[in-house]
Amino acid sequence: xxxxxxxxxxxxxxxxxxxxxxxxxxxxxxxxxxxxxxxxxxxxxxxxxxxxxxxxxxxxxxxxxxxxxxxxxxxxxxxxxxxxxxxxxxxxxxxxxxxxxxxxxxxxxxxxxxxxxxxxxxxxxxxxxxxxxxxxxxxxxxxxxxxxxxxxxxxxxxxxxxxxxxxxxxxxxxxxxxxxxxxxxxxxxxxxxxxxxxxxxxxxxxxxxxxxxxxxxxxxxxxxxxxxxxxxxxxxxxxxxxxxxxxxxxxxxxxxxxxxxxxxxxxxxxxxxxxxxxxxxxxxxxxxxxxxxxxxxxxxxxxxxxxxxxxxxxxxxxxxxxxxxxxxxxxxxxxxxxxxxxxxxxxxxxxxxxxxxxxxxxxxxxxxxxxxxxxxxxxxxxxxxxxxxxxxxxxxxxxxxxxxxxxxxxxxxx
Amino acid sequence: xxxxxxxxxxxxxxxxxxxxxxxxxxxxxxxxxxxxxxxxxxxxxxxxxxxxxxxxxxxxxxxxxxxxxxxxxxxxxxxxxxxxxxxxxxxxxxxxxxxxxxxxxxxxxxxxxxxxxxxxxxxxxxxxxxxxxxxxxxxxxxxxxxxxxxxxxxxxxxxxxxxxxxxxxxxxxxxxxxxxxxxxxxxxxxxxxxxxxxxxxxxxxxxxxxxxxxxxxxxxxxxxxxxxxxxxxxxxxxxxxxxxxxxxxxxxxxxxxxxxxxxxxxxxxxxxxxxxxxxxxxxxxxxxxxxxxxxxxxxxxxxxxxxxxxxxxxxxxxxxxxxxxxxxxxxxxxxxxxxxxxxxxxxxxxxxxxxxxxxxxxxxxxxxxxxxxxxxxxxxxxxxxxxxxxxxxxxxxxxxxxxxxxxxxxxxxxxxxxxxxxxxxxxxxxxxxxxxxxxxxxxxx
Numbered sequence: 101x102x103x104x105x106x107x108x109x110x111x112x113x114x115x116x117x118x119x120x121x122x123x124x125x126x127x128x129x130x131x132x133x134x135x136x137x138x139x140x141x142x143x144x145x146x147x148x149x150x151x152x153x154x155x156x157x158x159x160x161x162x163x164x165x166x167x168x169x170x171x172x173x174x175x176x177x178x179x180x181x182x183x184x185x186x187x188x189x190x191x192x193x194x195x196x197x198x199x200x201x202x203x204x205x206x207x208x209x210x211x212x213x214x215x216x217x218x219x220x221x222x223x224x225x226x227x228x229x230x231x232x233x234x235x236x237x238x239x240x241x242x243x244x245x246x247x248x249x250x251x252x253x254x255x256x257x258x259x260x261x262x263x264x265x266x267x268x269x270x271x272x273x274x275x276x277x278x279x280x281x282x283x284x285x286x287x288x289x290x291x292x293x294x295x296x297x298x299x300x301x302x303x304x305x306x307x308x309x310x311x312x313x314x315x316x317x318x319x320x321x322x323x324x325x326x327x328x329x330x331x332x333x334x335x336x337x338x339x340x341x342x343x344x345x346x347x348x349x350x351x352x353x354x355x356x357x358x359x360x361x362x363x364x365x366x367x368x369x370x371x372x373x374x375x376x377x378x379x380x381x382x383x384x385x386x387x388x389x390x391x392x393x394x395x396x397x398x399x400x401x402x403x404x405x406x407x408x409x410x411x412x413x414x415x416x417x418x419x420x421x422x423x424x425x426x427x428x429x430x431x432x433x434x435x436x437x438x439x440x441x442x443x444x445x446x447x448x449x450x451x452x453x454x455x456x457x458x459x460x461x462x463x464x465x466x467x468x469x470x471x472x473x474x475x476x477x478x479x480x481x482x483x484x485x486x487x488x489x490x491x492x493x494x495x496x497x498x499x500x501x502x503x504x505x506x507x508x509x510x511x512x513x514x
Numbered sequence: 515x516x517x518x519x520x521x522x523x524x525x526x527x528x529x530x531x532x533x534x535x536x537x538x539x540x541x542x543x544x545x546x547x548x549x550x551x552x553x554x555x556x557x558x559x560x561x562x563x564x565x566x567x568x569x570x571x572x573x574x575x576x577x578x579x580x581x582x583x584x585x586x587x588x589x590x591x592x593x594x595x596x597x598x599x600x601x602x603x604x605x606x607x608x609x610x611x612x613x614x615x616x617x618x619x620x621x622x623x624x625x626x627x628x629x630x631x632x633x634x635x636x637x638x639x640x641x642x643x644x645x646x647x648x649x650x651x652x653x654x655x656x657x658x659x660x661x662x663x664x665x666x667x668x669x670x671x672x673x674x675x676x677x678x679x680x681x682x683x684x685x686x687x688x689x690x691x692x693x694x695x696x697x698x699x700x701x702x703x704x705x706x707x708x709x710x711x712x713x714x715x716x717x718x719x720x721x722x723x724x725x726x727x728x729x730x731x732x733x734x735x736x737x738x739x740x741x742x743x744x745x746x747x748x749x750x751x752x753x754x755x756x757x758x759x760x761x762x763x764x765x766x767x768x769x770x771x772x773x774x775x776x777x778x779x780x781x782x783x784x785x786x787x788x789x790x791x792x793x794x795x796x797x798x799x800x801x802x803x804x805x806x807x808x809x810x811x812x813x814x815x816x817x818x819x820x821x822x823x824x825x826x827x828x829x830x831x832x833x834x835x836x837x838x839x840x841x842x843x844x845x846x847x848x849x850x851x852x853x854x855x856x857x858x859x860x861x862x863x864x865x866x867x868x869x870x871x872x873x874x875x876x877x878x879x880x881x882x883x884x885x886x887x888x889x890x891x892x893x894x895x896x897x898x899x900x901x902x903x904x905x906x907x908x909x910x911x912x913x914x915x916x917x918x919x920x921x922x923x924x925x926x927x928x929x930x931x932x933x934x935x936x937x938x939x940x941x942x943x944x945x946x947x948x949x950x951x952x953x954x955x956x957x958x959x
Contacts, residue, residue, distance in 0.1 A: 234587050238605040250604050254590045320591060 103394060106213050108361040109343050109513055110205075111353045113469030114145030118299040118336040118457025120229055128229065132335065135170050135227045136181065142337035142462075143182030143223050150219065150341050150351040153185025157217035161193040162204030162224035163461040168239045169230050182223070190217075197243030198410060199499030200224065201338070201464025202506035208342035209361060218347035224465035225337035233333055240460070243500040245371045255322055258330055260501045261411040262322035268379045268413060269324065272428040280431035281412035282312025285328045285454060287440050288409065292451030294481040299334055299457035312412075329412040331452075336459035338466040355513040359475045362492065363395025363509035371503050379428075381414070384496055385421040387505035391494070395509035399423045402509075403490035404474055405445055406467035408498035409452045415439075418496055419447075446484045449474060464497035464506060471495060475512040515634065517719055520663070521545050522559050525630035526637045527650065529563035529623075530570035532829065533667050534639035536695025538563050538574070538621065539581050540724050541637065546617040550596050559620045562629040571623040581696060582617045586610040631657045637689070639667040642798055644675065651680035663713050665689040669740050670802040673706030673733045684708040689717050690737060691726075692946040693791070694833075700946035701726040706733050727945050734932040735806035738942040740799050741932050742953065743787070744812055745923045747796060750774055750784035751814050753912065761868070764850035764859045767839050768868045769912070771850075776875060777902070777913035778920075779882050779895070781948045786847065789838030792828035793820050825851060873907025886950040895950075899957035917958050924953040 116138050119126055126132070133141075139161075147153055159179040166172040179191035196203040201224035208220035228236055234254065241249050241256035253259025269277040286308040292300035305311060314326040321327065343351060348358060367386035369375070375382060392398060399422055407422075409415035416430040424445065425433040433439070439447040450456045450470045453463060471493035473479040475486075493510040524541060528534040542561050549559045563578075565571050586593060590606050593613050603609045622629070627650065630636050636654060638647060651664055664686040666676060673688045680686070688704030701721045705714055721728045731737040736744060750770050757766035771783030788796050797817040804812045820826075820839070827838025835842040841849035841858040849858030878898045885891050899917075902910050924939040933939045940952025951957070 232587065234590055234606050234610075238607055241605075250601065254594050254606050318591075320588075 103396060104209075104213065104361065104364065106215070107345055108209050108212055109345075109348055109355075109358040110361060110468055110472050110510070111341050111343055111348070111351065111358045112146045112149035113338070113340040113472040114142050114149070115297045115338045115466055115469050116141050116145075116336050117297045118334045118459060120299050120332050120334045120457060122299045122303060122332060124302045126229075132229065133227075135166055135172055135225060136178065138225050138227060138335065138337035139178045139223055140182055142225065142339035143179075143221065146221055146223075146339045146341050147183055150343075150353065153183035155347075155351050156186060156189065156219050156221045156341075158190035158192070158211060159186055159221045159223065160204045160207045160211070161191065162195075162200040162202075162222070162465060163193055164195055164197055164200045164226055165239055165242060165460070166225075166227070168242075169226070169228050169236075175225075179221075182221075186221075195461075196504040196506075197499035198408070198458070198460045199464060199497045199504040199506050200461040201466065202468075202495065202497035202508065203464065203499075203504070204461075205340075205342065205464060205468055205508065206364065206366065206506055209364060212342055212344050212347070215344075218344045219350060220342040221339065222342055222465055223337060223339040224459075224462035226459035226461040227335040228333050228459065229335050236333055243503075247372070253322060257501070258322045258325055258411070261413055262316070262324040264378045264417070265329070265411070265413040266324040268417070271379055272431065276431045276435070277413075277416075278313060280416055280434040281329055282309050283434050284409065284412040284415045284439070285312035287434075288448060288451050288455035290455075291441060291449055291482065292455030295450040295456060297336075298451045298455055299332055300451055300455045325411060325413070331410050331454050331458035334457035334459040336457055336462050336466075338462045338469050340465055340468050340472065357476055358513040359472045359493070359510045360513045361508060362511050363391045363393070363397070365390025365392070365394055365505075365507040367505045369503050371500060375502060379417070381417045381421045381498075381502045383502045383505045384408075384418055384498060384507075387507040388422050388494070388496060391507035391509050395492070397492060397509065401490055401492045402445060402494045403486045404449060404471070404484060404493050405447045406449075406452065406470050406493070406495045407447055408463070408496050409448060409454050410458060410498070412454065414498070415447065415452070415454075422494070422496075441484055445490070449479065449484055450482050464495070467495040467497060468508070468510075471510045475510060517716065518548050518554060518557075520634050520716060521548060522557060523633045524560070524635045524637065525562040525564055525633040526639065527564050527627075527630065528638065528640035530565035530567065530574040531639055532693060533691060533695060534565070534637075535574055535577055536693075537637050537639055537667065537691055539578055539696050542578065542617050542621050543582065543585060544720065544723055545620055546613070549620065550616065560632075561621045562633065563621050563623045564625070564627065564629055565623075566625060568625060571625070575618070575621070575623055578621060579614060579618055582614045583610065586613045586617075627653065628657070630654045630662070632660070633658065633662055634660050635663050635665065637665045637667065642668060642670060642795075642802055644671045644679075644802065647671065647676055648679040651676065651682060651686070655680060655682055655685075661685060663687070663716070665713075665717065667691055670736050670799045672735055672806065673704050673709065677706045677708055684710040685713065687713040687717055688731075688733070688737070689721075690731075690739065692739065698946060699725070699727045700739075700942060701728050702731045702737050702739055702942065702946075703728055704731050704733050704737055727941065729938050729941050729945075730934060731938070731942075732932050732934070734930065735803040736799070736932070738927055738933045738939055739946050740803065741927050742920075742923050742939065742943060743791075743947070744796070744800055744803065746920055747784055747788055748812065748814060749916065749919045749923075751816050753916070754785075755816065761871075762852070763854065764852045765864050765868050768850050768861075768864045769872060771840070772868070772872065773909060773912045774916055775882075776879070777872075777909055778917060779880070779885060779898070779950055781882050781886075781950075785839040787947075788817075789827035789835065789840055789842075790829070792826060793817055793838050794826050795828065797821060819853065820851075823853075823856060872909030872912075873905070875909070876901035876905060882950055886948070891950060895955075895957055903958065914958065917953075920953040921955065921958060928954075
């Protein structure tokens with residue numbers, strides 16, 4: 101992907117709470133906000149900060165699969181529900197499984213690049229606690245190839261990443277792999293405890309490493325992952341505005357409150373094919389390579405990463421895909437503390453998918469919001485310090501088993 | 515006849531009752547799992563769910579469907595393998611639905627006792643009435659050409675007596691589940707004098723397949739479980755009665771209930787446990803046991819009095835607790851019964867005075883919930899009970915006395931050959947009553 105032909109900014113990010121087990125206010129049998137409430141809260145959160153709906157040219161929604169979780173399709177129809185001022189303006193809904201959120205960002209970026217819009221409101225949303233996890237697994241399995249479902253695990257995606265974890269452990273050492281996964285989990289929860297919207301914000305477990313080290317139970321779950329290795333079932337929405345220079349002016353937002361999109365990388369792999377080497381996230385690597393090329397930077401400039409840790413092992417493999425560690429050495433990189441908030445490159449500073457939550461269609465947008473907060477100094481208790489030689493932020497949003505990938509490079513606007 | 519054949523035609527008598535419905539559920543799942551094994555393809559499995567009321571049977575089928583659904587959701591990982599060759603079943607949801615239909619499909623609800631005439635195995639969970647049990651067993655036995663086996667869930671009637679009076683020739687065994695059978699891990703197995711060994715062998719395999727913990731008990735009225743519980747309850751009742759010289763009736767019940775729960779770190783106080791089982795059931799079990807205990811009087815005037823007034827305890831069909839000695843709201847204790855006023859007194863009216871009289875709990879106290887799953891709980895109890903022993907408060911004195919009596923009851927069960935050893939008594943209390951420590955212990959020496 102080439103350098104972007106126009107300056108693209110993101111401003112006014114907003115996250116709802118990531119609701120689900122772990123939050124004190126969550127009770128599976130009690131009534132909770134639905135799709136509508138999440139969309140409205142996140143959408144209005146952004147509109148308020150950019151001078152209202154009158155400044156918006158179009159809306160893009162990211163939603164994976166409300167058609168099954170909530171019996172709701174035609175999500176674009178919720179744009180005027182956010183604010184009447186969006187009535188008769190363009191709205192689109194995009195989908196790419198768990199990469200849906202970043203695909204929505206891409207759609208917004210491309211619209212601004214194409215000069216068909218100066219201000220795009222992007223809202224990612226998913227409400228998944230409407231069904232028990234065992235049925236949610238059926239729905240989420242749609243992110244894989246449908247013809248693989250029959251032979252797949254009851255928990256389809258945990259099954260896929262359990263296979264990856266097993267193969268990785270066999271190749272590079274079971275003990276070290278497990279320890280690194282436990283460390284990844286610990287980092288995720290520690291970061292989430294600082295973020296009031298995170299699903300694990302209320303987590304008070306004393307010995308996180310012990311949780312992470314729990315032996316997997318293949319009879320009740322999958323072979324090589326325990327429940328702490330997995331992101332939880334979440335309800336939530338995140339929203340942000342994508343704007344041009346003109347859009348910034350229109351919204352009355354200064355560059356100090358904006359991040360610039362420096363590079364964009366997308367990559368797709370054949371959904372019907374099994375990866376050649378399941379210890380590698382090849383498509384992730386391709387997307388990150390594209391993003392770096394687009395931003396004209398190398399990994400050494402990256403000061404923080406929001407990666408797609410739907411499972412702890414995916415976080416470790418993402419480190420290798422970015423190039424921070426060689427194949428098989430991602431575990432050591434984590435165990436050495438490089439990914440903690442004080443480390444060389446803090447990863448997932450608000451908890452990532454495991455700590456903050458994974459409302460699938462919203463995740464890509466949440467990553468953008470976190471990077472916007474960090475780079476503009478709005479991350480409150482989660483704020484990390486950037487070193488001058490590492491001023492960039494990187495996001496990786498993955499759909500399916502390393503199939504649909506979006507990677508974006510950000511920097512504080514100048 | 516092998517294990518599978520024995521389970522091809524089964525009847526549960528009293529299937530819609532509290533115990534029967536649980537036994538039916540577990541047996542239906544076991545039978546369906548057998549039927550789904552490749553080697554059993556084409557074999558028919560029938561489970562007659564016999565009870566006297568159509569309305570109760572309709573409720574039973576609803577309960578069964580809901581419970582099997584829960585069980586299926588829990589074991590969907592294995593079920594995907596079981597249904598691997600069914601190309602039409604792809605999602606978990608489809609597999610779970612199919613399994614529920616397969617389990618429920620083998621259950622035939624009926625009000626006709628004749629259904630049991632073709633069964634090779636009969637589970638009985640009807641009223642604890644020796645004459646009725648004998649009558650029904652005889653009738654089935656006389657009309658069934660398959661020499662059926664009878665597994666009775668009696669918790670108090672001697673098996674040898676049933677065997678002899680119903681003329682079953684040793685084809686009867688006590689298989690005593692604990693309430694609720696679907697959850698409680700304990701099964702007491704009680705062999706009569708002439709019970710055939712193959713009945714015991716089968717019951718052991720069956721219980722293990724159900725992932726139950728089996729404790730053999732001798733054929734003596736009340737066996738281990740009720741042998742301890744009824745005497746433990748009578749101790750509590752007598753203590754409460756003694757207290758009435760200084761305290762009102764509801765205050766006395768409050769005090770003993772609190773001592774037996776909080777001071778002794780048990781899952782519930784003794785009066786709450788009586789309510790849970792049912793005041794009427796407790797009275798009945800005592801009346802069944804009593805004739806076999808010439809040196810004891812297992813009887814309580816207080817229980818009689820409560821029942822005369824119409825306060826019975828027990829549970830509603832949805833599993834919620836009915837009011838008894840205690841009053842409950844959403845599972846929480848909110849009041850205590852006042853025999854004089856024939857009404858409940860709210861907890862807050864009794865609590866300050868009684869708690870003050872009892873004195874403080876030892877500093878190292880932990881609630882039952884916090885300690886029951888603790889692998890190092892023995893150390894916790896050692897510290898706690900040594901502290902309790904050293905205290906001279908009213909509460910500590912009552913608690914020490916209670917624990918010593920509980921141990922004495924346990925030791926007597928072994929001495930009287932009801933239990934084979936101390937460990938079996940403790941296992942029954944640990945698994946059947948969810949106690950965190952066995953009554954036979956060294957904490958109070």
